[in-house]
């Protein structure tokens with residue numbers, strides 16, 4: 253990697269107008285054999301050629317332009333700059349994640365959490381992942397933790413990859429996927445552990461999580477929080493809603509995942525809940 257940037261600069265300095273070489277992206281994300289490149293507007297007229305050079309020097313099949321993640325399904329909408337095939341298999345922590353990088357998020361900043369989840373799960377316990385995605389957080393629990401997992405994903409497109417990933421990682425015997433809104437999931441009083449890997453409106457799903465939880469359970473509760481409300485939030489809101497539903501809540505641990513927006517952080521709190 254030390255040699256990649258000078259090589260790219262060397263090739264493009266012969267082709268780009270003066271001054272633009274300095275604006276070339278110095279950081280990028282590689283997921284499987286797809287590259288996500290943040291590109292300054294000044295480079296717009298040259299984006300195709302720039303992407304081609306990055307692809308060839310780094311050795312990837314497709315280059316996407318980094319954009320926003322939005323909507324209920326937390327979808328990416330990344331422009332294809334080079335290549336065309338945006339489906340890839342990314343290997344991390346000995347887990348295979350197949351996904352369409354142009355449409356489905358896979359955040360490198362969440363790697364610590366994916367690795368941590370592989371360690372907290374225990375063999376035999378039942379985990380319900382309420383926002384499964386492609387199995388980002390629950391595949392590690394099934395593969396490395398030996399947990400039994402129920403993974404719920406609402407987006408039909410993302411769901412297809414979740415099902416494929418369960419097979420790719422050979423955990424069909426202990427991981428089952430449901431393509432539905434988690435609020436329609438019928439299970440009650442079943443989970444030892446619940447994953448709530450979502451942001452912005454996660455608190456709206458706390459009553460449903462408590463319904464799925466056993467009388468005593470651990471919930472990995474993610475949400476986005478304005479910095480001025482930390483560290484009281486997001487736990488205070490969780491505890492208030494839990495008490496309204498007959499549960500007591502105890503904070504076990506709290507971690508910052510990443511910056512979500514200026515002054516707003518994506519945080520995860522491990523909460524032990526128990527019925528009063």
Ligand code: SAM
Pocket residue numbers: 324325326357362382383384385386388389404405406407410432433434435448449450451
């Ligand atoms: N949990 C993963 C992580 O933290 O890396 C990523 C999951 S992604 C941010 C959230 C997923 O939840 C999306 O795939 C979205 O489609 C799904 N989702 C959103 N609302 C849902 C709902 N009500 N029921 C089930 N899945 C939902």
